[in-house]
Amino acid sequence: MTQDRLSTGIEGLDTMLGGGLIPARPYVVSGTTGTGKTMLSVQFLQQGVRKGERALFVAIDEPPSEIRENVRALGWDVGKIRILDAHPAAKAYSKRVSLVEVAAQRSVGSLMEAGPSQKTDAMKKASPELSVQSLQLMLRQELQETKYSRLVIDSLTSLKKLSETVEDINTSLRSLLRFISESGVTCLIVTDLPDPTQLEPEIFITRGEVRLHRRLAMGKIDRCVTIEKFRGSAHDTFPRPMTISEKGISIDPRKRIPKALLRELQAFTHFA
Amino acid sequence: MIREKVKTGITGLDEMLDGGLIPGRLYLVSGTSGTGKTTLAMRFLMEGAQNGERVMYVAVDEPPNEVRENMRSYGWDISRVHVFDGTPDVMSYDKTPVRDVSTERRVQYFQDVSKEIRKTSDRAPADMTVNTLQEMLRQEMKERRYTRMAIDSLTSLRYFYIRTSEENTSLISFLRVLSDLGITTLVTVQLPEISKPDVEAHIARGEIRLHKWFDGRGLIRGVTIEKLRGSKHDDRLRSMKVTTEGIVVKPSVPMREGTGADEESAEPPPPPDEAPQGSAQGQPSQSPQEIPKDQAAGIQGPSETAGGPKQ
Numbered sequence: 062m063t064q065d066r067l068s069t070g071i072e073g074l075d076t077m078l079g080g081g082l083i084p085a086r087p088y089v090v091s092g093t094t095g096t097g098k099t100m101l102s103v104q105f106l107q108q109g110v111r112k113g114e115r116a117l118f119v120a121i122d123e124p125p126s127e128i129r130e131n132v133r134a135l136g137w138d139v140g141k142i143r144i145l146d147a148h149p150a151a152k153a154y155s156k157r158v159s160l161v162e163v164a165a166q167r168s169v170g171s172l173m174e175a176g177p178s179q180k181t182d183a184m185k186k187a188s189p190e191l192s193v194q195s196l197q198l199m200l201r202q203e204l205q206e207t208k209y210s211r212l213v214i215d216s217l218t219s220l221k222k223l224s225e226t227v228e229d230i231n232t233s234l235r236s237l238l239r240f241i242s243e244s245g246v247t248c249l250i251v252t253d254l255p256d257p258t259q260l261e262p263e264i265f266i267t268r269g270e271v272r273l274h275r276r277l278a279m280g281k282i283d284r285c286v287t288i289e290k291f292r293g294s295a296h297d298t299f300p301r302p303m304t305i306s307e308k309g310i311s312i313d314p315r316k317r318i319p320k321a322l323l324r325e326l327q328a329f330t331h332f333a
Numbered sequence: 334m335i336r337e338k339v340k341t342g343i344t345g346l347d348e349m350l351d352g353g354l355i356p357g358r359l360y361l362v363s364g365t366s367g368t369g370k371t372t373l374a375m376r377f378l379m380e381g382a383q384n385g386e387r388v389m390y391v392a393v394d395e396p397p398n399e400v401r402e403n404m405r406s407y408g409w410d411i412s413r414v415h416v417f418d419g420t421p422d423v424m425s426y427d428k429t430p431v432r433d434v435s436t437e438r439r440v441q442y443f444q445d446v447s448k449e450i451r452k453t454s455d456r457a458p459a460d461m462t463v464n465t466l467q468e469m470l471r472q473e474m475k476e477r478r479y480t481r482m483a484i485d486s487l488t489s490l491r492y493f494y495i496r497t498s499e500e501n502t503s504l505i506s507f508l509r510v511l512s513d514l515g516i517t518t519l520v521t522v523q524l525p526e527i528s529k530p531d532v533e534a535h536i537a538r539g540e541i542r543l544h545k546w547f548d549g550r551g552l553i554r555g556v557t558i559e560k561l562r563g564s565k566h567d568d569r570l571r572s573m574k575v576t577t578e579g580i581v582v583k584p585s586v587p588m589r590e591g592t593g594a595d596e597e598s599a600e601p602p603p604p605p606d607e608a609p610q611g612s613a614q615g616q617p618s619q620s621p622q623e624i625p626k627d628q629a630a631g632i633q634g635p636s637e638t639a640g641g642p643k644q
Contacts, residue, residue, distance in 0.1 A: 085450070086399065194426055235493045236424040242396070243423060243452050257526035262492050265366055265523045266394065290367035292395070293403030298552035323549060 067211075067247050070108025071101065073312030074271070077288055077297035082269070084210075086292075087238045087248040089263055091255060092273030097284070097305055098251045099123075101273070102213040103132050103139060104309050105249055109211040110141040116211040117143045117203070119196070121219045122251075124148045135307055145203065147191055149223055192224035193233040197240055204244050212241060216251040217263055231262050238266055268292040273303070276322050285318045287326070300326055338564075339481070339517045342380030343373065345582030346541070349558055349567035354539065356480075357515040358562075359508065361487075361533060363522040364543030368554070369575050370521040371395075373543070374483035375404055375411060376579050377519055381481040382413040388481040389415040389440065391470070393489040396420050397446040400485075407579045412444030417473070421461045421493060422453040440473055463494040463503045467510050474514050482516050487533055488523040501532055508536045538562045543573065555588050 066081030075081045082088060090098045099122075106116035120128055125144045132139050196214075203209075214220065217234075224230050241248045254272070255261045264270060270289040275282055284303040288296045300323065303312045318326075338353030347353045354360060362370045374390070381388040390411075392400060397416045404411050417440045473479075484490075487504070495503045511518055522533060534540060540559040545552055554573040558566045572586040 083402075197423075198426060231492045232421075233424065235421065235489075239421070239453070240423040243450055260488065260523060260525040265486075265488060266493075268395070268399070270366070292371075293399065293406055295406070300547075323547075326547060 068108050069101075070104040070106075070111075071310050071312055073301065073303075073314045074101075074286065074310075076314040077286070077301060077312065078269075078291060079295040079297075082247055083293055084247050085242060085245045086268040087241055087250060087266075089250050089252055089267045089270040090273070091252045091264075091270060091289075093254050093275070096273035096275045097303070097310055098273055099128070099215055100132075100135075100305065101271070101310055102215055102249050102251055103128075103137070103142070106142045106211055106213055107137060107139055110139075114210040115143065115207055116141075117145060117207075117209045117213070119145045119147050119200075119212070119214045121147045121149070121191070121214070121223070122216050135309060137309070143207070143209075145199065147196065147199070147220075149191055191220070193220060193230055193237055194224070196220065197233065197237045200237075201240065204246070209244075209246050212246045212248045214248065214250050216253070218251075218253040234262060235266055238263075269294075274300070274322070274326060276325055278321055283319055283322045285322055285326070286312055340380055341373070342376045343580050343582055345571065345573075345584045346373075346556065346580075348584045349556070349571060349582065350561060351565050351567075354517055355563055356517050358538040359512045359518045359520060359536070361522050361537040361540040362519050362543070363524050363540055363559075365524050365526055365545065368543035368545050369573070369580055370523070370543060371400070371403075371485055372407070372575065373541070373580055374485055374519045374521055375400075375409070375414070378414050378481055378483055379409060379411060382411075386480040387415065387478060389417060389473075389479050389483075390443070391417045391419050391466075391482065391484045393419045393484065393494075394486050396450045397443065398448055398450055401443050401446055407577065409579070412442060414443050415440050415479075416443050416446060417469070418446075418451060419461065419466055420451075425453075438469070461494065463490055463507050466490070466494070467507050471510060471514070474516065479516050482511075482514075482518045484511070484518065484520045486521040486523055488521075505532055505536065508533060512536070512538075534560075544570070553588075556582055 065084065066075070066078070067084045068075050068081045069078070090101055092098050103118070106118055109116040118125075118128070123131075125146050125148070128144070129139070200212075221230055221234075224233075238248070238250075250263060250267060252261070252263060255264050269291040272287045272289050273284070274287065275284045277283075284305065285300045286303045287300045288298070297314060300318045301312055301314050302316050302318050303310060337356070338347075338350070339356045340347050340353045341350070362373050364370050371394075378388040378390055390397075390400070395403075397418050400416075401411060418438055470482075487508075490507070491500060491504060508520070511520070520533065520537065522531075537560070539561040542557050542559050544555040544557065547553070554575065555570045556573040557570050558568065567584060570588045572583045572588050574581045574583075
């Protein structure tokens, strides 16, 4: 018996994943800037909305209005994706104001309603601090009110940089992912390319990693995708070519990638 | 005189270990993510359970319900493997008193694990530290006679159960207690892509390391015995595959690292109609007609000299 799989909204990627993602587990989407991580995530959410599911986008890197602009440029109707604006507010730098509970300040709106970036009352109040811990508290509130099936956090790299103490990040991150799993939500965590000399906890506590690659050669960008890990499922172990067009991301799981790109990829996989 | 060796259940690996592991000792299974550490550890436990031994899997990374589901893809019956759910709860950041986890969690058979993930209690999360885990395991081992155990993984213990300042002392203490239990134990360790040895490597009596890399045609897997105290062992890199049946090691096939080219030819790729579809981890999931022929051959890893495809 095969498990029910959750489509990523990208047909070729589903094929590479042996049918799609295993629901209610956390996954990582990694890659350097401009590889298409946010776009892949939005496509994943859009697929859910199309199926009548509720989908939530946690925006940390970019304000919601910009994300809306960007995906609108592709002609997508993403109005039903719910968005949690966790974009860091402008800092007040005034003296000794007590911290404001961030959960009380943030609100979820649909991507459709995302207006121009909200001005912070930085002059009057302290700006709320965003951390892994406060995000869990925010999500707890939101997930209690609304039953989501898909969630994207864009990006964990920024979230970690915003969280102050490194010591607590590992445990609070583990707790956040556990919380999401217990809520039965399938989650994509967007991160930068992991440092090969470091063991990033998000890589080993998640159940899979989809990695996006790009390379500029002869005035053209070559893109490809690899499944670095996928627990409990068969998956394609080959890098496959990926294209970004006005229809979004598409992946051809039958094609091979250009040799030069392959050589570059090989430089990333070190033999211990 | 050394007692009879303990078989890992993977024939080729047992050959590399000169018959198996010396009983009652602690070993590491290391490798980067997706190399097959959990699969190897579970195969080792199943081997014991099939012989009627009492064996235990200590889940630290993944909740037991997911582990059981994942192992189904190999068609394995792990119902008689005992499992201890050592995964920590969701943290509540309120100032509620934390309860002692030992009153909450019990060792159970995998067959009794619920289908859903265990939910953190609303009242207060249970506190799980490396010390509570250590004491609970010691208590359990005192009460019942186990012969095999797997801790999956030590890396999660290090990252999520221990405050950074106490990291090494707590880990050494934990490993020391495990060693003293006299149970043949596999401890999985996740390595970064470029790694250096850590404390556990010195304490363990042996280390099995799993490797994977791209050779330009596909993903290649290999296994080495990094260390094995008190026993002779194979010191070469050997070919490994993850199939629908689990891990297969071919000690007769030495490899050259980095290239993935076997010095001897492995068996030819399976005909399209026999190839597994969507079942084994690590195997390409798409049907063979979707992979160009020369790529499919690349997975199987024949060398160029043995008639493999010329690039």
